[in-house]
Amino acid sequence: METAETPFEFFxxxxxxxxxxxxxCTLTEFLTGLQQCSDASIFHHTFQTLxxxxxxxxxxxxxxxxxxxADANREDLAEQLAALDVRDYLSIAALRSDLCRVVxxxxxxxxxxxxxxxxxxxxxCESVEVxxxxxxxxxxxxxxxxxxxHLSHASFYFHFISxxxxxxxxxxxxxxxxxxxxxLGALADSVNHIDxxxxxxxxxxxxxxxxxxxxxxxx
Amino acid sequence: MSxxxxxxxxxxxxxxxxxxxxxxxxxxxxxxxLRGRSIEMINSTAVGGGVAEILNxxxxxxxxxxxxxxxxxxxxGDDFYGVTKAFHNAxxxxxxxADPKDFEIFLACNERxxxxxxxxxxxxxxxxxxxxxxxxxxxxxxxxxxxxxHIDLSHPNRAVWDFLDKFVARxxxxxxxxxxxxxxxxxxxxxxxxxxxxxxxxxxxxxxxxVARTLAQYQIDPLRPILTQISRFDRLKDPIGVIRAxxxxxxxxxxxxxxxxxxxxxxxxxAAVLKEVVQEANGEADIHIIELPAWAPLExxxxxxxxxxxIQKSLREGFGLTVSEALWKKKPVVASAVGGIPVQIIHxxxxxxxxSVEGAAYQIRYLLSHPEIAAKLGENGYEHVKENFLITQKLxxxxxxxxxxxxxx
Numbered sequence: 001m002e003t004a005e006t007p008f009e010f011f012x013x014x015x016x017x018x019x020x021x022x023x024x025c026t027l028t029e030f031l032t033g034l035q036q037c038s039d040a041s042i043f044h045h046t047f048q049t050l051x052x053x054x055x056x057x058x059x060x061x062x063x064x065x066x067x068x069x070a071d072a073n074r075e076d077l078a079e080q081l082a083a084l085d086v087r088d089y090l091s092i093a094a095l096r097s098d099l100c101r102v103v104x105x106x107x108x109x110x111x112x113x114x115x116x117x118x119x120x121x122x123x124x125c126e127s128v129e130v131x132x133x134x135x136x137x138x139x140x141x142x143x144x145x146x147x148x149x150h151l152s153h154a155s156f157y158f159h160f161i162s163x164x165x166x167x168x169x170x171x172x173x174x175x176x177x178x179x180x181x182x183x184l185g186a187l188a189d190s191v192n193h194i195d196x197x198x199x200x201x202x203x204x205x206x207x208x209x210x211x212x213x214x215x216x217x218x219x
Numbered sequence: 220m221s222x223x224x225x226x227x228x229x230x231x232x233x234x235x236x237x238x239x240x241x242x243x244x245x246x247x248x249x250x251x252x253l254r255g256r257s258i259e260m261i262n263s264t265a266v267g268g269g270v271a272e273i274l275n276x277x278x279x280x281x282x283x284x285x286x287x288x289x290x291x292x293x294x295x296g297d298d299f300y301g302v303t304k305a306f307h308n309a310x311x312x313x314x315x316x317a318d319p320k321d322f323e324i325f326l327a328c329n330e331r332x333x334x335x336x337x338x339x340x341x342x343x344x345x346x347x348x349x350x351x352x353x354x355x356x357x358x359x360x361x362x363x364x365x366x367x368x369h370i371d372l373s374h375p376n377r378a379v380w381d382f383l384d385k386f387v388a389r390x391x392x393x394x395x396x397x398x399x400x401x402x403x404x405x406x407x408x409x410x411x412x413x414x415x416x417x418x419x420x421x422x423x424x425x426x427x428x429x430v431a432r433t434l435a436q437y438q439i440d441p442l443r444p445i446l447t448q449i450s451r452f453d454r455l456k457d458p459i460g461v462i463r464a465x466x467x468x469x470x471x472x473x474x475x476x477x478x479x480x481x482x483x484x485x486x487x488x489x490a491a492v493l494k495e496v497v498q499e500a501n502g503e504a505d506i507h508i509i510e511l512p513a514w515a516p517l518e519x520x521x522x523x524x525x526x527x528x529x530i531q532k533s534l535r536e537g538f539g540l541t542v543s544e545a546l547w548k549k550k551p552v553v554a555s556a557v558g559g560i561p562v563q564i565i566h567x568x569x570x571x572x573x574x575s576v577e578g579a580a581y582q583i584r585y586l587l588s589h590p591e592i593a594a595k596l597g598e599n600g601y602e603h604v605k606e607n608f609l610i611t612q613k614l615x616x617x618x619x620x621x622x623x624x625x626x627x628x
Contacts (some may be wrong), residue, residue, distance in 0.1 A: 014249060014616075015619070016409050016619050016620055017410035019395065019401045019409055021403070050609060053565070055603065056565070056599060060565070070566040070572075074560065114620065119556065119574070120556060120561065121399070123282040123398030128407075128409075128619075130619050130622045132246055133248070133250060148244070150240065150241050152227075152242045153241075153242070153606070183516060189256050
C-alpha cells in the first residue's frame, strides 16, 4: 500500500457570525454594500453559507441570491447571482468583483428597480473562524478514507470547499493530498469534480468515499 | 444570587446516535482547550422563559464535555422585577416614561448582587438587561465578559437603551438573535441563535399511541388536516389573525385549528387575550383553544407531531423557537417574516413566510394542495435545525466565542 511521506492532517473549523454595520434595503444600497464590505463578509455570504445550508440542493447558492429572490423579488438577478460558483474563485477579490459586476449591470439596465425597497433588509455579516486539529492523520488511502468517513460536516467543508481560498488553487485539500501525497492524480481529479451545489455535504462525502473505494478495488 | 439545579445529564453517545460520531468528536476537540477553565452564566430566572430552558439543557451537555460551566441566577425584590419588566417592554418599543427612581432601583439591585458574587470566572456570560450592570464588578484579572441579549432591540425606548448602553459597551462582546436587533456598539457583535434539545421531552420521538391519546383528550379529529399554533395567549402572537387566516382556508379545506398555549391564569393580560380568542372563535367546533399547564412539554410535542401544518403568525418575535421545534418534527411551517423567524424559515426552502392574514391563508392553502411540497419543506427544515439550531450547535457556538475572545486579547 502506498504511504505518503507527508501525512494528511484533518482539521475542524467553527464559525461565529459577526454582525457588521452595513445593511441594504434597495439594490443600489446592496451594490454599495458589496463594494464596501469586508472580505470576511463576502466569504460569509458565499462560501460559509454553503456549509450552513448544504442540505438545500435545489436553488440555494448563496445569501446574496436568496435575498434577491425572496426579499427583493428580482428573480432574474437572483439567478445570475446563484450561478456564481465559489469553486471558480481563488480569491475573495475576484468573487467580489463578479458580484459587483452582476448587480451593477442589473442596476444600470433597470434604473427604476434599483431604488425600490425590498421586503426585508440585507444585513452584511462576517465569518470569524476558529480552526483546530481534529486529532486524526492519514498516511495511506485506507487511513484517509477512515478519516473522511468520521469527519464532522464542518471539517469536511473546511477541507473540501473553503480550502480553495487557502490553497489558491483550483482544487481542494483532499484532491491536493491525493495527487501530491499519494500520486493518485486521476482520483484527485474525480474528487475535485463533485458538484457541491447539487449535493449535500453528506452526499458529497459519500461520493468521495465511493471514489476511494473504487480506487482501492483497483489496487 | 443562588446557583440553580440543572436537568440531568444525557450521555454524549445519545447525541452521537442522532447527529453522528464526528459531530460529537468535534465538540470534544473544541472543549479540550477550555477544560478546567471557569465559565459562568448569569441570568435573572431559574424557571420559566426561554433563557432558563436553554441553560437548563446547555449545562448538562457542557458537563458531559468536562467543561467547568456554572449557572447562577440573579435575585431581586418585586420593585426590581417591576422595573426590569417595564424596561423589557420599553426595549421592545412599548411606551415608557423614564423615571430616575427606576434607574436607581436597577443599579442598587445590581450592586447588591455584585457584592455577593465573586464574578471571577475566566469567562462571564451575562444574559439580558437585568444583570447587565454586573460589569461594574469586573476584576482586573483580565477575565472575558460577554453580554447575550435575547430580546428584540430593533426599536428600543431611547432612555432605557441609553442607560444600558453605558454598561453593554464595556463588555468584550455582545450577542443577538438577529442582525436586526444589534445596536451601534464599540464592541464586536455576534449572531447567536437560541436552540432546542432534540432529546428533551418537548422534542424527542413519541410513541404514536401517546399522540393519538393527546388528540382524543382534546377531541381533535386525527383524520382531517390540523393547523396548529403553539404560543402563549399574547396579542403579539396574533391568535385572532390565526383564526381569521383559518377561516379563509376553511372555505377550501375541511380542516381544524388548534391554538394551544401555556396557562393564562396567573397573567392578567394573557387571560384577557384568551377571552378575546374564545370570543372570536365563537364556539366553532373545529377551533380547539387549549389552555395547557405552564409546563406541558409532552403535550406540546404531541400536538406538534399531530399537526398537518404549524403556524407562527407573530406580529413581533424574539426568535420564535416553536418554529424550530416544529421543523425538527419535519412539519411544514407557515410563519410571519418577523424577528428571528426568517433565519429559521428560508422562504420556499424550509417553510413559507407571510406578511398578512391573507398571505398566511394563501400559503396554508398552497401547502394543503401540494402535500409533496409540504413534505419537502419539512425535510429541509429538519436538516436546517439539525445544522444550526440544536443545543449541540449552541454549545459549539459558545465554545467558539470563548476561544475567539481569548485570541482577540
